[in-house]
Amino acid sequence: MTRTVRILPLEEWPAADQHMWRRATQTGGLFDDIGPLAHLAGDTLGMIRTGYAKWLTWLADVLPGAISELPDRRLTIVRYLEFIEANAHLSPKSQHLYASSTLRVLAACYPTVDWGSFRKIEFHLKQEADDYVSHRKDGRILSGQFVLAKSLELEAAAETIASPLKKALQQRNGTLLAFLSLIPLRRRTLTSLQLGESILFEDGDIHIVTNPELTKTKTYWNTVVPEVLVPSLQRYVSETRPWLMARGGAEHDRLWVTKDGMPLTGTATGTLIRNLTQDLFGVVISPHLFRDIAATTLAHISPEAVGHIRPLLGHNGHLTAEKYYNHATALEVGRTHASLIDSLKKDT
Structure with a gap:
């Protein structure tokens, strides 16, 4: 499987995805339409956007024909599992971040779609990430x-x-x-x-x-x-x-x-x-x-x-x-x- 070494910037996303993201993060006054992700802090939105961009980048590299599909139609169980497998070289926490970010954006923007099967896969990834013990900080957590x-x-x-x-x-x-x-x-x-x-x-x-x-x-x-x-x-x-x-x-x-x-x-x-x-x-x-x-x-x-x-x-x-x-x-x-x-x- 080809490894993704780049991340599509927002301006290179398909038009439908750019529109979806802007609607999802739209803020406003009392009588304005507020996006489902607008309540999140800037850093959190940045991580979610990166995760979703990872998904789009993988599609563009591996299944370029799928880019023309509508955002909610692109995500199938087979593709979701293949996307996760493409990130198998990363830590469990990073794998979960990219998979969960993709699902979070789509579930927030398409709330009537049944995402149950995808949530089960994401939950399994979360458990693996929670159980993962990183040694990156060993010797650096001082008194x-x-x-x-x-x-x-x-x-x-x-x-x-x-x-x-x-x-x-x-x-x-x-x-x-x-x-x-x-x-x-x-x-x-x-x-x-x-x-x-x-x-x-x-x-x-x-x-x-x-x-x-x-x-x-x-x-x-x-x-x-x-x-x-x-x-x-x-x-x-x-x-x-x-x-x-x-x-x-x-x-x-x-x-x-x-x-x-x-x-x-x-x-x-x-x-x-x-x-x-x-x-x-x-x-x-x-x-x-x-x-x-x-x-x-x-x-x-x-x-x-x-x-x-x-x-x-x-x-x-x-x-x-x-x-x-x-x-x-x-x-x-x-x-x-x-x-x-x-x-x-x-x-x-």
Whole structure:
């Protein structure tokens, strides 16, 4: 079976599929037609679109005649199984992502079609994906207390550096790593933080507030910067960041900046954090792995601490009521996460 090595961009989809996708993701006001997928966050829609594009790309490569068929008529059990088989070289999670995304789009846009047989196949793939144990993260899920301690040590050691630029960059780097160890935001959210909008200084506290468009749950999420991080973050905001911005003549309100004071992009942030963690810990840790570190640390502390994982990571959980629990407890969870790590520090 031919392996798909490319993904059709939206503008190269068949006209019927482009129209279907736009209708499915259409947003609007109270009296407008809202698409069945419009409620999903941008990142989630991106993954679903990629999965469906994989399906179209495979069809174009293997069964080009099927492209002219209507979207709901193209998907047969035989073709679905062949598409899954074509992705057998991928991990079970990727296989499930592409198969489930294809089915999700079509089922949402053609709700009157009986998709029962396809759902059984998709459910089987999901079980295989859930049971799959990946070793990709082995050795990279470090202790949260260790990551925080080393990051703060890096930040404090910046004071001994003679070069103003190297001093500023090390102070920023240590603060950034410590920030992620306590507030493990997704990379896009991290690089979108803005002073005065998502970073607020009130009554001695520093509040982090993220807008719905930056969260997978499309709800507001907020927390208070733990006390252990406040001195480093205040030093960065009041001294380091202004110095770097003045150096490059930059003017903006983004929190994290480059050596020339320009906003750090998502790609640059990912590269920076991977390089820093390789140097500091001897292993490469991506921004997203800080979320695993935080969750694993809480899970190891005590059964009670497990309950803090969802609000800390901004997840809703399975019940609608939990979104209210998240909103009510997120402010305290930031403090609790830091205090739990600090208590472990004192016991060692």
